[in-house]
Amino acid sequence: MLQLTYDFHIHTCLSPCADDDMTPTNIVMMAALKGLDVIAITDHNTCKNCKASIEIGKKNDILVLPGMELTTSEEVHVICLFADLEDAMRFDTYVYERLIKVKNKENIFGNQIVVDEDEKEIDREEYLLINATTIGFSEVYEVVKAYHGVMIPAHIDKNSNSVISNLGFLPPDSRFSCVELSKLENKECLLDSNPYLSQCRVISDSDAHSLGQINEPIHVLLAKRKSASEVLNALKGLEP
Numbered sequence: 001m002l003q004l005t006y007d008f009h010i011h012t013c014l015s016p017c018a019d020d021d022m023t024p025t026n027i028v029m030m031a032a033l034k035g036l037d038v039i040a041i042t043d044h045n046t047c048k049n050c051k052a053s054i055e056i057g058k059k060n061d062i063l064v065l066p067g068m069e070l071t072t073s074e075e076v077h078v079i080c081l082f083a084d085l086e087d088a089m090r091f092d093t094y095v096y097e098r099l100i101k102v103k104n105k106e107n108i109f110g111n112q113i114v115v116d117e118d119e120k121e122i123d124r125e126e127y128l129l130i131n132a133t134t135i136g137f138s139e140v141y142e143v144v145k146a147y148h149g150v151m152i153p154a155h156i157d158k159n160s161n162s163v164i165s166n167l168g169f170l171p172p173d174s175r176f177s178c179v180e181l182s183k184l185e186n187k188e189c190l191l192d193s194n195p196y197l198s199q200c201r202v203i204s205d206s207d208a209h210s211l212g213q214i215n216e217p218i219h220v221l222l223a224k225r226k227s228a229s230e231v232l233n234a235l236k237g238l239e240p
Helices: 024-034 050-059 085-096 137-146 163-167 184-193 195-199 228-236
Strands: 002-010 038-044 063-071 077-082 113-115 121-124 149-153 178-181 201-204 220-223
Touching (some): 024 050, 050 063, 077 137, 077 228, 085 137, 178 184, 201 228, 220 228
Parallel strands (some): 149 178, 178 201
Antiparallel strands (some): 077 149
């Protein structure tokens, strides 16, 4: 088994709330500088900067997973990760069709920039990506599974945009097997009040919106190999 240092929650310049210098190249180079093995690109309701990030990662020995931070109809944030870029982009299309369309105002919310591997701007998303979608939290598990991905409720220890804060409880029919905390020291308190979480793998990510926020190599995931499929298997709690 390999010990892989990770950060599975990083926003690029495509998220309006992220810095414009959060380009795929800058993110990958910062991850390499910090000594991370695997990262995930998780912009709000889109995967469109994943391709460039993956290709740059290959050149710098950083495994980059394509992903998204989905906003449900209840405004719960859910990390959705994929092993295959094609699956991620099909999921991107599914989500975009269900995004509540409001034109982005760059002077208020920020830029939403799609770039290529050479740092060249190739598009700007016109609709505000931090809006909710019409996808309910109870639907997410099956939808993500259909695209061969893994669902991870995001920062469940925060008091906004988390499943516990927004719904007030963990739905009794939950089937996710991994959850994200912003701070691992909150784990025991949450486990005491939510027994379901004792069955889940618990990870902690940066939710980085600027380069300096990307995790140091302090959190470790055990996986059979340094590959996207094996990392997803580890997050699902599957035996190698």
